[in-house]
Amino acid sequence: MSKPLKQIHLAAHFPGVNNTTVWSDPKAGSHIEFSSFAHFARTAERAKFDFLFLAEGLRLREQGGKIYDLDVVGRPDTFTVLAALAAVTEHLGLTGTINSTFNEPYEVARQFASLDHLSGGRSAWNVVTSWDAFTGENFRRGGFLPQDERYSRAKEFLATTGELFDSWRGDEIVADPATGTFLSDAKAGSFVHSGQHFDINGQFDVPRSPQGRPVVFQAGDSEEGREFAASSADAIFSRYATLKEGQAFYADVKRRLAAYGRTPDQLKILPAATFVLGDTDAEAEELARDVRRRQVSGATAIKHLEFVWNRDLSAYDPEGPLPDIDPDVQDHHIAEGRAQVRMYRDPLATAREWRELAAANQWSIRELVIHTGNRQTFVGSPATVAGAIDELVQADASDGFILVPHLTPGGLDAFADQVxxxxxxxxxxRTEYEGPTLRHHLGLAHPDDVRNEREAS
Structure with a gap:
């Protein structure tokens, strides 16, 4: 008997962070005007996507003491934008990154519960931590937490917000819908939490939202990140969008769920993916090469190399050879607030590998960065891209993809219309949305139903 076809989950990430977006394209628009967000969201909803994802940065990044000129200059507040988008969409999920290192559970729970009510049950929270003191300088608790404490705080943060959401459980709170007065003796919103990171008690003032709780996303490839996702998240962002690596990540994370009394369908795995479409595969390949060259200017190539070398390389010609000097491996990093620095855990080994690649292919600095940087995930005609996406999902390399177009705000249009x-x-x-909430789109059960099933068993 053949295996039933998996349904693909698709989402859209509003682009702009790092050098993903091609700002030089005449069709590129604003990253801060609401019309850009509205166009992007309406396109995603027209295509019946599960959700829109909006990242958040808590500080503009610097390199060499100057604002990184290829970063987004001006980043509006996530909650404000998502709340506004709730008014111009009807079905699309609204997902935002909110940091657990520099926020407090009560305020975040209140904001997400409010967004869930405003949107009719379409909110989601991408829980992230922050490792750098550079960002921490913007907050009263300046500084940073070691990795084990970051995840410890994040787990308790998430558990605490869950207690706040659940303080208005429907089977415990009974009210007269006409007057709003309570008919039961239950004290709505009452909570007490005492733990390592938070010691709070009081009353949560936002009633139970349509989803019970917002959908929880997590992004993290470390051992701690994978375990956190398996224990607490509804979906995890993956960096693996190829068959072999995707299948390994998929199997590893899904395997961990059983230890927490969860089943594989209770966690969705969604890699980020870029795409370039053309009328033919050959045309798409040519367009992809052009996009990569526009994404990686000479200045971008030098800045990227500085992430590894941890030195000022501004005197080097991006069209010339790699530096002979080795990377500086001291703890201070030239690129303030750049998560990419941590991606290269052995800069000396990376430098050796890149020199070998450059020598073997006669690549300049810029050509090396183009070839070793983030490549387009899906390149081809609409039929080729549709087939590639379907193949990866059916092969359990993912449950779907979060698409990151290289143009704002119209970069999603062709995918919606052609793929x-x-x-x-x-x-x-899907050809139509199956239900009103984001949990419906993702095929996730309501938290109360999950709780009742566990209690019954």
């Missing part, structure tokens, strides 16, 4: 219909024809993507 989505082909996935629908294959029977692997």
């Amino acid at each position: 989505v219909p082909l996935l629908q024809e294959r029977g692997v993507f």
